[in-house]
Amino acid sequence: MEYLVALEGIEKTYRPGLFQKRVRALDGLTLRVERGECYGFLGVNGAGKTTTFKVLLGLLRTDAGRGELLGAPLGNRTVRRRLGFLPELPAYYPHLTGAEVLRFARDLSGVPRDDAADRRLFEELGIGVAADRRVRRLSKGQLQRVGLAQCLVHEPELLILDEPMSGLDPIARGLVKDRLRRERAAGRTLLLSTHVLADVENLVDRVGLLASGKLALEERADALLASNTREVVITGEGAVSEEVVADIPGASWRAGTAGWTVSLEHPAPLQVDACVRRLVRAGATIHGLETRRDDLETIFIDRIRREEQA
Amino acid sequence: MRILWALARNTFVEALRDKVFYLLLGFGAFLFSASRLLAPLALGEERRVTLDVGLAAISLFGCLITIFVGHQMIFREVERKTLYFLFSRPIHRAHFVWGKFCGLASVLAVSLVVMGALLVLVLKISGYPVDASIVQALVLAFFGLMILAAIAVLIAAFTTPVLAGLLTLAAYVVGHGSGDLFWLLERTGSPGAAALVRTLGWILPRLDLYSEMLPVLDGSGWTPIQMGWCVLYALLYGGACLCLATVVLQRREFTL
Ligand SMILES: Nc1ncnc2c1ncn2[C@@H]1O[C@H](COP(=O)(O)OP(=O)(O)OP(=O)(O)O)[C@@H](O)[C@H]1O
Ligand SMILES: [Mg+2]
16 A cells, blocks of 8 residues: 555644743644545644644654655655645735746746646636736635645645635635545545535545544544434335334334335444335335435534543 | 746845835935035045945945845745745755845845946046946955845844844944954964954954955956955855755744
């Protein structure tokens, strides 16, 4: 397995000044991102996500632990040719226009200039106006997308994005998410931090939850969702009454507008199967079967609560 | 090379946008008023006074421009978080340092050309002869400012803007006084003083070498060998400062 990001036991304490309080931001963080995957890096405010990214960029020294980025030790310069980074609250030289920012980015990353492609990229992200407008005059959401554009121009293998959707309106979120999906489809590796789980649902392959400086939880996104079937709702009609399901644990029967609904709360997979068979044997016609899941957000809030209680 | 060019150009353009060249207007106004007001007071020595004041003003305004551009040039990149844009790319700290320096150096070069031209203009208007030694003096002033610029970059690499400005000014003052300081120390004749002179001689910038007036005033100029030594010293001293600045930045953490 090839890891484009590999951190092992990273510790980082901020020592702001002689008499100021130290902050232990990372406490033995181990994080691996495989080539080609999209990793959602979650955590509450102050969990240490941005700190992790600064460590990856070599802007901060670590107190302990080892790390590699794109197969080279942290701080290696040349591999950053293959990296795109979007900081939280991105900021660029206020006197440059959007197009000039991208040109500057191309110069620094050593790829040929291509103004037409830059303009297409802006259009695609819904900020055609940013090309000729100075950064100083861009709105927050426009600037955020200029930030995304500047980390895409050199077609990097690895994208590290610190809250890519922050400050974006729903349409912009859609555009950005589409673009990120296409990056993933093109085989790029993504590591993105976020609070808004709806933004990364259907995008990330794996999620990790950072809590008090280390990974509290890491799971495949689909597994996490599947293991969290809140309710299965079966709708149908026919000679089925409340008594039929009375002895199925967690099942409840309700009369509906046409026919009835049977819902199973937190069922095990076999339980669903057993229930459907029972209904069919009783002479029911099944119209539909719906699985209701908690979204990632609910799952995480749950876990965080449990963490805090523990 | 492309990285260096891009960084230097950006620094240069930023300096322009900071209205650094307003300082040049200040220089022009100063020079013209000095030549109108001061020179007539020096009976028979008008050319001498104009040249003297002009070259001194060039050096001083060069220093002001260096401070103006240099004092916040690294701090601002951190403050504004634009360092993310740079350091997430294949840029070495040395690229950054040299890019900043080259940007500042080109601002100074343009300024010197303008200031030198103004000085020549004033001399011509007043009907004084202009000879090659003035060009030599300007070239030397440029290399003197290169030393100061490298010092400014080094200082900016580890301090806050206000302190950086003050320290750069201090370097300018000490650098110009260092010749006199050595002379005084040597005159004391004690062996301790001699050792001190030798040590300080290696550390303090000899900016006084770049603002000698006599060869211009009497029109004798500098020999190529003298010029060569001055240029070599500037390259070595400036290079050392920039290397040190690179090391400082490599060791420095950027919490942004
Ligand atoms: N320069 C600094 N000096 C001291 N403490 C800091 C510094 N930067 C961050 N911290 C602290 O380190 C911890 C982690 O901060 P970090 O910015 O990494 O969090 P985050 O997960 O990115 O949060 P958010 O979701 O709000 O962006 C926080 O407690 C923060 O207060
Ligand atoms: Mg953050």
